[in-house]
Amino acid sequence: MNMKKSLILTVFLLIILLLILWTILSIRSGSNSGLKMKDELSGEAFVKNQLYEKNGLIKTDLTNQSDIYLSESIGLWMEYLVEKSDQAEFDKQVKVLKKYFMNKSTLIPWLIEKNDPAPANALIDDLRIIHALQIAGENWNNKTYLNMAKKMSEELVKVNMLDGVFINHVDIKSQYKGDFLTLSYLVPDTLDYMYKENILQKDQYERNRNILLSAPLSENGFFPQNYYPNEKRYEYDKDINLIDQYYIGYHRALWGGDVSALVEFTKESLDEYDGVLYGRFSNETKQPIVQYEGASVYALAILMCLEIEEHELAKQLYESMKKHQINDESSKYYGGYIDLPSLVTHAFDNLLPLLAERKGIDEGVFE
Known part of the structure; x- marks a missing residue:
């Protein structure tokens, strides 16, 4: 017995x-979800080897902001991990999110510096994180991720809106909010999810969607930067930041909006400046006002082009972007978008290219 x-x-x-x-x-x-984890890209190795802290937080850079951690970084990294189907690493980032960014609220402080969270959030980062959690929850049948996405969404709709329009930021403690929306901050996939789950009402959804899709172009074909709901007024910047323009273009494309003027500008600029997209242009003269490039500019332009199936333009942008990456496998900075003499880099300029490259490979556009 x-x-x-x-x-x-x-x-x-x-x-x-x-x-x-x-x-x-x-x-x-x-x-467990039928999704096989994809191969690691060289840019991912740079993030893990140079920007990753032992506690899972991502440094903003390697020099004067090495002790600053952005919600932007964790959101982009989470989106990339979903695209890669890396559930183990994604779960680590969820734990980081809970421990460091969600102490007293589901609103996410946009920055942590010396263990001190910023008093306000940044709408685009909250929306991006919600989207990553939602897709991860659906892909891996994980109710924890889905519940987090729902709770964050409900809180945003409750306190981060003004007259039915999302607002850039809100003070997490006092819930004092700003009075304008930066157009690039609207993330269509997340708003679609909120509407589908009845978290966002139909009139709220349509109003925010129309603000982005109906935004009138400036005389030289640039999108406005901000919208003031109380005044029903768009605001244009004198100096155009292409990061914002391509974010708006990418997000408009996700909703089927017209981005033809931005596509034409992109082609003209690449032709005129030997394959270079400078970071800032004058809204008045349509000429570059800086002589630097940013990997994130190319990445966002790529994401827009992939969405509208401008594949040849996406390939051209990809080639220009990859010229800024360290390809020497013997270098400790291999895979990074970094200036070696000065070590100038930014998490943003590494994470967005990772996301764009991953999507381009998955869609068969890039080899």
Whole structure:
């Protein structure tokens, strides 16, 4: 009788061990959802080796902002991990999000400096994180991710709106809010999700959508920067930041909006400046006002072009972007978008290119 009990116990323990092993392997490979984890890109190695802290936070840069951590960085990294189907690494970032960014509210402080969270959030980062959690929850059938996405969405709609329009930021403690929306901050996928889940009402959804899709172009074909809901007024910047322009273009494209003027500007600029997209242009003269490039500018332009199937233009932008990446495998900075003499880099200029490259490869546009 004792031998029989011992055999049963041994079999039971063996089954438990096999289940644990299967779970670990499933998480690592994404096989529990039918999604196989994709190969690591060189840019990912740079992020992990140079920007990643032991606690999972991502440095903003390697010099004067190395002790500053942005919600922007964690959101972009989470989006990339979803695209890569890396559930194990994604789960680590969810824990980082809960521990460092969600202490007292589901609103996310836009910055943590010396362990001190900023008093306000940044709408685009909250929306981006919600989208990553939603897709991860659906892909991996994870209710924890989905519940987080829902709670964050409900809080945003409750306190981060003015007259039915999303606002850039709100003070997390006092809930004092700003009075304008930066157009690039609207993330269509998240608003679609909120509307589908009845978190965002139809009139709220349509109003925010129309603000982005109906934005009138300036005389030289640039999008406005901000919208003031109380005045129903758009505001244009004198100096145009192409990061904002391509964010708006990408987000408009996700909703099927017209981006033809921005596409034409992109083609003209690449032709005129030998394949270079400078970071800032004058809204009055349509000429560059700086002589620097940014990997994030190329990445956002790529994302827009992929969405509207401008594949040849996307390839041209990809080639220009990759020229700024360290390709020497013997370098400790291999895979990074970084200026080696000065070590000037930014998490933004590494994470967005990662996301654009991953999407381009997955869609068969890039090799």
